[in-house]
Amino acid sequence: MSAHRPDMAGDLAWLTAAPAPSIGGPSEGGDEVESARWLASYEEMLARTAANAAAVRAAVRATAGQATSPGGEVTVTVRGGGAFDGVTLTPAAGALRPEQLARLIVATAGEAQRAAGGRVAAIMADYLGHGPALEHVTRHLPPGPPR
The missing domain is CATH 3.30.1310.10 (Nucleoid-associated protein YbaB-like domain)
Incomplete structure (x- = not known):
């Protein structure tokens, strides 16, 4: 672990490791399954982003x-x-x-x-x-x- 990070924060490199889904949404004329997959992927990205932001906020507060x-x-x-x-x-x-x-x-x-x-x-x-x-x-x- 690098010296600049508080122990509780750990290595923050994972914060941006996961690729984001396409923001464009499901294609025109797509079926319900494709739309549901896109929505689930987008919701996962939002949850991951919120968790990452909370981890950064905690790391900064502990600094x-x-x-x-x-x-x-x-x-x-x-x-x-x-x-x-x-x-x-x-x-x-x-x-x-x-x-x-x-x-x-x-x-x-x-x-x-x-x-x-x-x-x-x-x-x-x-x-x-x-x-x-x-x-x-x-x-x-x-x-x-x-x-």
């Missing part, structure tokens, strides 16, 4: 990001969407001036958010593949590490 400042004074944990989940300060943080500590917390939170965003992007890439839909999702994630 978190964590970062620790270079000196170890601050550790920040965020949820998959980037919301703060926790901030831990070590005794070494007490030696910093308040404005230094504030900057360090903000910088460390940014790193944690980028880590969570990278995990979310990887989960969504497994589900959506690379293309316009993934670009739309990743456009709303924190940018990558500063260069």
Whole structure:
């Protein structure tokens, strides 16, 4: 299993493995058996899509990001969407001036958010593949590490 996926999500490659039935519907003049088969296939595709979406939603909700400042004074944990989940300060943080500590917390939170965003992007890439839909999702994630 890849490191970017939470344990509960497992490998998400199966999400898009099954081909979708033709959306065109049964052919004109087709019989009832053909129509019933097409409808059953379409209903299976809808159920599979709903289950896949639920699995992705659960994987994203279970995603978190964590970062620790270079000196170890601050550790920040965020949820998959980037919301703060926790901030831990070590005794070494007490030696910093308040404005230094504030900057360090903000910088460390940014790193944690980028880590969570990278995990979310990887989960969504497994589900959506690379293309316009993934670009739309990743456009709303924190940018990558500063260069």
